[in-house]
Amino acid sequence: MKKIVVLTGAGMSAASGLATFRGAGGLWGEYPVQQVATPEGWYKNPNLVTNFYNDLRKQLLSVSPNEGHCILAKLEKDFKVDIITQNVDDLHERAGSSSVTHLHGELTKVCSSKSPNNPKYIKTLAPEDYEVKIGDLAEDGSQIRPFIVWFGEAVPMIEQASNLVQKADILIIIGTSLQVYPAAGLIHFAPKGCPIYVIDPNSLALPENQHITHLEMGAVEGMQTLYAKLLAKKE
Numbered sequence: 001m002k003k004i005v006v007l008t009g010a011g012m013s014a015a016s017g018l019a020t021f022r023g024a025g026g027l028w029g030e031y032p033v034q035q036v037a038t039p040e041g042w043y044k045n046p047n048l049v050t051n052f053y054n055d056l057r058k059q060l061l062s063v064s065p066n067e068g069h070c071i072l073a074k075l076e077k078d079f080k081v082d083i084i085t086q087n088v089d090d091l092h093e094r095a096g097s098s099s100v101t102h103l104h105g106e107l108t109k110v111c112s113s114k115s116p117n118n119p120k121y122i123k124t125l126a127p128e129d130y131e132v133k134i135g136d137l138a139e140d141g142s143q144i145r146p147f148i149v150w151f152g153e154a155v156p157m158i159e160q161a162s163n164l165v166q167k168a169d170i171l172i173i174i175g176t177s178l179q180v181y182p183a184a185g186l187i188h189f190a191p192k193g194c195p196i197y198v199i200d201p202n203s204l205a206l207p208e209n210q211h212i213t214h215l216e217m218g219a220v221e222g223m224q225t226l227y228a229k230l231l232a233k234k235e
Contacts, residue, residue, distance in 0.1 A: 081098075104183075171190045
């Protein structure tokens with residue numbers, strides 16, 4: 001069974017109605033990155049940061065996986081599929097994908113502010129507990145914080161992600177500008193000769209020395225098109 005590795009970015013979630021961080025109308029326009037997505041912002045105003053992520057969790061409850069998410073889950077019937085996502089939502093899991101690596105953390109989880117990546121203190125919130133308060137403590141006694149990789153922090157899952165890409169028979173990249181590192185560098189780990197499909201409606205600066213097909217479409221239309229192509233090649 002061929003192995004498909006998928007890298008998804010904000011365009012994947014935007015098709016479900018989730019606000020993106022970059023671009024016109026993005027969340028960074030309303031909340032400067034430094035305030036809500038850096039360790040310094042957290043230490044300066046943990047209340048603001050806590051409420052920002054509480055609001056994002058509420059938004060997550062109001063959306064559902066789109067057809068693009070569902071097609072990726074459906075691909076598991078015919079391929080071994082590993083998803084690497086830059087998104088912090090749980091839409092891939094809710095669509096039924098069984099192997100999802102989150103590069104930038106998970107919105108539905110919280111962790112220790114003293115030791116953010118210690119698995120002992122990482123906790124998954126039930127939807128009824130999405131409202132985190134100042135004074136809610138991790139088991140090490142520190143204030144719980146969002147389990148999100150902020151700017152200036154290491155990306156613990158990048159090595160696992162690069163190992164997955166190195167073993168890909170097919171690489172699919174959906175809804176990412178390939179501008180945010182280290183995630184943008186993953187394309188260079190694809191094996192020589194590995195077909196790469198990039199689904200994004202925007203013009204992108206893509207490497208010229210790889211087997212890249214750019215489908216200039218949104219996530220849903222692009223996955224509908226690619227799904228038909230992959231199944232036709234398999235027959």
